[in-house]
Amino acid sequence: MFTGIIQALGHIAMSEPRGGDRRLIVEAAALGLDDVREGDSIAVAGVCLTALDVTAATFAADVSVETLEHTTLGALQVGDTVNLEKALRLSDRLGGHLVSGHVDGLATVVAVHDDARSQRWTFEVPAALARYIAAKGSVCLDGVSLTVNEVDGTRFGVNLIPHTQAVTTFGARRAGDRVNLEVDLMARYAERLASIPADTRD
Incomplete structure (x- = not known):
């Protein structure tokens, strides 16, 4: 973890x-x-x-x-x-969100725009994974925990502060690049739970 x-x-x-x-x-x-x-x-x-x-x-x-x-x-x-x-130790600070390191698929960088000292990034994901991404939820891209700003169909946006640009590989990423995507663990389990008939959950 x-x-x-x-x-x-x-x-x-x-x-x-x-x-x-x-x-x-x-x-x-x-x-x-x-x-x-x-x-x-x-x-x-x-x-x-x-x-x-x-x-x-x-x-x-x-x-x-x-x-x-x-x-x-x-x-x-x-x-x-x-x-x-x-890997996370139980005594560590949980500064991002819980990440398993089990990649769900690939996201593609669509666009990068400056926003004051930060950058706004837009990604596109396969339709099968888009349903797990929610505004103000979490995603993990190339191992980086990020907050989703907005979602539009199979596209979503995040904000990268200068620190994140400097200490991760995002400083070298460009439109068209692909990155590893892990959706939020809770979204996967919520979908699984919702798919189980209520009378079999006991």
């Missing part, structure tokens, strides 16, 4: 095919890996991965075919920058 508050930026040091899936090595010295053990979870661009071969500056992760098909991780190149967050 994560919060969507990015702790550091990392870089892809290696990306190679392994028996049909892919192994990444992430340079993550800025994250501080002294308390990370093999098997711990780290969110990379919003995707929960299991840290392997942990060193003082890097960790490896095996990325399954399922994850490659539903996220942007398969398109990452050596040198690409990624948002990083360690």
